[in-house]
Amino acid sequence: MRAVKNNTRDAREPRLAAFPAEGTRRTSEPRLAASHNALEETIDLYGIRNWGGEYFDVNRTGDVVVAFEATRGTPVSLKSVIDELRQRGISTPVVLRFPQIIDYQIKKLADAFKAAIQEFGYRREYVPVYPIKVNQKKEVVQEVLNFGDRYNLCIEVGSKAELTVALALTRASESPIICNGVKDEAYLKLALMGKQIGKKVFVVLESLFELRLLLELSKRLKIRPLIGLRLKLSARGSGKWEKSSGDLSKFGFTTTDLLKCLGLLDEERLIDCLHLLHFHIGSQVTDIKRVKYAVKEAARTYAKLRKLCPNLDYLDVGGGLGIDYDGSRTASESSVNYSVQEYANDIIYSIKEVCENEDVREPLVITENGRMVAAPHAVLIFNVINELSLSNGPIRVTNIESKPQVIQEMYDLYARINGKNYREYYHDVVEQRDEMFSLFNLGYLSLEDRGLGQELFWGVCERAIKYAKLAKHMPEEFEDLEHRLSRKFICNFSVFQSIPDSWAIDQLFPIMPIHRLDEAPNRTGYLADLTCDSDGKVDNFIDLRDVKESLELHPLNGEPYYLGVFFTGAYQDVMGDYHNLFGHVHDALVVVDGKGNCHITKIVPGHKVEGVLKVFGYEREELLAEFRSRVSEGVAREGLKTDWGNHVMREYEAALGSYTYLTLDK
Numbered sequence: 087m088r089a090v091k092n093n094t095r096d097a098r099e100p101r102l103a104a105f106p107a108e109g110t111r112r113t114s115e116p117r118l119a120a121s122h123n124a125l126e127e128t129i130d131l132y133g134i135r136n137w138g139g140e141y142f143d144v145n146r147t148g149d150v151v152v153a154f155e156a157t158r159g160t161p162v163s164l165k166s167v168i169d170e171l172r173q174r175g176i177s178t179p180v181v182l183r184f185p186q187i188i189d190y191q192i193k194k195l196a197d198a199f200k201a202a203i204q205e206f207g208y209r210r211e212y213v214p215v216y217p218i219k220v221n222q223k224k225e226v227v228q229e230v231l232n233f234g235d236r237y238n239l240c241i242e243v244g245s246k247a248e249l250t251v252a253l254a255l256t257r258a259s260e261s262p263i264i265c266n267g268v269k270d271e272a273y274l275k276l277a278l279m280g281k282q283i284g285k286k287v288f289v290v291l292e293s294l295f296e297l298r299l300l301l302e303l304s305k306r307l308k309i310r311p312l313i314g315l316r317l318k319l320s321a322r323g324s325g326k327w328e329k330s331s332g333d334l335s336k337f338g339f340t341t342t343d344l345l346k347c348l349g350l351l352d353e354e355r356l357i358d359c360l361h362l363l364h365f366h367i368g369s370q371v372t373d374i375k376r377v378k379y380a381v382k383e384a385a386r387t388y389a390k391l392r393k394l395c396p397n398l399d400y401l402d403v404g405g406g407l408g409i410d411y412d413g414s415r416t417a418s419e420s421s422v423n424y425s426v427q428e429y430a431n432d433i434i435y436s437i438k439e440v441c442e443n444e445d446v447r448e449p450l451v452i453t454e455n456g457r458m459v460a461a462p463h464a465v466l467i468f469n470v471i472n473e474l475s476l477s478n479g480p481i482r483v484t485n486i487e488s489k490p491q492v493i494q495e496m497y498d499l500y501a502r503i504n505g506k507n508y509r510e511y512y513h514d515v516v517e518q519r520d521e522m523f524s525l526f527n528l529g530y531l532s533l534e535d536r537g538l539g540q541e542l543f544w545g546v547c548e549r550a551i552k553y554a555k556l557a558k559h560m561p562e563e564f565e566d567l568e569h570r571l572s573r574k575f576i577c578n579f580s581v582f583q584s585i586p587d588s589w590a591i592d593q594l595f596p597i598m599p600i601h602r603l604d605e606a607p608n609r610t611g612y613l614a615d616l617t618c619d620s621d622g623k624v625d626n627f628i629d630l631r632d633v634k635e636s637l638e639l640h641p642l643n644g645e646p647y648y649l650g651v652f653f654t655g656a657y658q659d660v661m662g663d664y665h666n667l668f669g670h671v672h673d674a675l676v677v678v679d680g681k682g683n684c685h686i687t688k689i690v691p692g693h694k695v696e697g698v699l700k701v702f703g704y705e706r707e708e709l710l711a712e713f714r715s716r717v718s719e720g721v722a723r724e725g726l727k728t729d730w731g732n733h734v735m736r737e738y739e740a741a742l743g744s745y746t747y748l749t750l751d752k
């Protein structure tokens with residue numbers, strides 16, 4: 087593995103002209119120089135130039151900007167987009183989508199394979215495939231298809247529902263549709279019908295059971311299928327999805343079954359229907375070595391089969407190309423230790439080498455990279471509503487002599503704790519606190535005493551942490567304590583709806599404020615969402631060398647304070663759920679031109695309350711009618727005016743029509 091810290095910065099490409107040189111002015115204006123330094127420090131702190139490099143940066147006024155080729159050095163501030171949306175009545179949380187970023191990712195992928203094909207003198211073509219499960223949103227799929235057209239990009243599906251979209255939306259008849267996943271008769275029938283109307287619909291089989299079903303159907307419908315077979319490789323992926331590969335994986339044929347499969351096809355005289363071999367070793371493969379091993383194993387199998395199956399012509403190496411979420415360029419879970427070009431080179435070179443060795447014609451190469459294509463285009467933005475902390479600055483007590491003994495002792499610890507005694511005093515205060523709770527439960531202390539005792543306890547803890555941090559090695563107990571004492575930032579979003587992978591599999595996303603970066607963020611804490619669920623929080627954050635438990639943020643100042651969660655374009659949109667009935671968030675499509683202007687080309691409003699209720703079977707009209715009865719009963723029982731009843735009804739109706747999130751940022 088590389089020495090992370092040193093490589094990351096140097097290896098980056100030169101920055102866009104977001105920071106015009108202004109050396110002379112800076113030296114003559116010391117105040118500006120100071121804030122410039124603060125800005126640089128903040129930029130380093132969030133590591134945006136490590137992970138955001140190609141698309142995101144920070145401008146001189148401390149806003150996160152979207153900055154890539156299309157913005158021609160006139161980057162667009164995300165905060166300005168949010169302000170514009172607010173004027174149009176769209177408040178946070180909102181997902182900003184940059185379709186141009188999808189385009190650039192596709193281009194980068196296709197260009198990398200083109201370069202690899204040229205470099206190694208590979209004689210066949212590369213076919214990029216978008217696995218639609220990564221993000222099925224219409225806006226995303228349409229962008230992928232429109233832009234991907236020039237590279238003959240096609241779609242991979244894993245279910246009947248996904249196939250219906252692919253069949254309708256892909257126009258070019260020669261571009262393949264790849265059908266993966268477990269299949270029933272209806273799914274297979276749809277695929278065969280697609281083939282019959284002239285589309286290249288490949289049915290990638292996972293088992294002998296599916297093969298038998300397909301053979302039976304194709305005989306009945308008199309349609310010769312385009313068959314692909316999924317291999318179960320012994321090579322494994324790396325990272326969180328390692329288990330999707332190797333001998334124990336859920337999918338694919340073992341060699342034994344593969345041979346049975348060929349036997350069956352031969353019997354039915356359908357061996358010429360076999361066109362494609364497929365494997366997939368998992369998403370976000372962090373280590374390039376694993377890709378190489380898997381490709382070599384599959385290429386070898388391809389070459390051997392090719393000698394038996396004259397029409398076998400495609401090798402589909404699945405997905406796995408990862409995103410460097412933390413910017414560390416390592417094989418850690420949130421990163422990848424290779425570039426897109428290296429990925430392409432290794433695939434093309436490995437296949438070529440095996441085919442030369444086996445003396446067979448090289449296959450057309452397919453990759454199914456959805457995460458890489460879709461992740462960077464979306465940024466979730468939400469506002470921070472409130473900050474909560476267990477300790478609130480210096481504690482002043484009047485008349486301490488009049489307080490119970492235990493409180494006096496706690497106050498004494500608080501007042502006299504220092505760099506020499508902090509560990510001992512911390513242990514003492516833990517004892518005193520337990521004593522205090524016992525006394526309270528026995529009825530010897532007032533609520534006021536208990537309140538003061540708690541405040542003093544956290545006060546001692548806070549001071550102890552301060553001294554522990556000054557020590558050479560921070561004792562472990564204080565690290566835990568620091569985490570417990572950390573500030574909680576209540577944020578206007580739902581983890582379960584908008585970044586489900588953060589909750590489900592502890593995936594890390596880069597998170598940072600999108601403005602005020604010219605101010606030093608002097609608070610630290612973790613993020614809590616709106617749901618009534620103690621898991622509804624984010625307390626793991628990216629760091630170059632480690633994972634941080636808290637994030638540096640700014641104190642609230644009365645103005646809306648916005649955070650961005652970056653790279654949420656893959657998987658998050660469809661896997662989110664409705665915990666506490668928080669619904670889909672607003673979506674805004676943003677296109678930037680070369681003059682630094684942004685155009686909000688489409689707004690897809692998020693769920694209203696009534697929209698989410700409908701998902702769970704509550705009809706608006708029914709609710710209104712029921713509630714109207716409750717109101718009339720109440721008005722009669724409580725002796726209210728009828729006018730008031732009407733007013734209540736209007737409020738209820740307004741609530742049904744409102745955004746499911748808080749709309750505090752006026």
Ligand SMILES: *Cc1c(COP(=O)(O)O)cnc(C)c1O
Binds near residue numbers: 242244404457
């Ligand atoms: C999920 C999946 C993909 C997508 O992989 P990513 O690396 O996440 O883009 C590709 N192929 C198959 C078969 C999949 O199941």
